[in-house]
Amino acid sequence: MDVSSSRNNVSSKGRVYYGNKTAQKIAPQYRDIIHQLKHHTANKDLTHHIYINKFHDSKAFSMNIITSYKHPRKVGGVDEHVLEQGYCGIDFGKGKKYLLKQIKKIPSWKSNIDLTLSHEASDIDIKPIKETFFDKVKKIFRF
Secondary structure (H helix, E strand, O other): OEEEOOOOOOOOOOEEEEOOHHHHHOHHHHHHHHHHHHHHHOOOOEEEEEEEEEOOOOOOEEEEEEEEEEEEEEEOOEEEEEEEEEEEEOOHHHHHHHHHHHHOOHHHHHHHHHHOOOOOOOOOOOOOOOOOHHHHHHHHHOO
16 A cells, blocks of 8 residues: 555555645554555555644644545546545544544445446437337237
């Protein structure tokens, strides 16, 4: 699994990017979240961005994991699906536990997208067939 701060790295597995400098600085503190993303969602079609924002005047922070999935075809008229999971609070340990639980829901989210009808119905030109008087008589008498 790539863990990178730029979008230039490409891997055959899923990709995890640091969304901002704060997320990159304190990455060792949430390394287990990255490992769980790798374990539960190792998929080359999924891209994860981790954002951590600290609030200036307090100890509070917010941590978001944004997962995007580009389906090969349009699903429901949409090219790319995005799932955002986040935590806002003071206790970093509670935030990690919450996000680790939420990571387990990503595979079912992706499979629901894959199970959705992924093709639009083609335009079929169906013209009504005009029945003649003789055809109507055949139906009545079942010839």
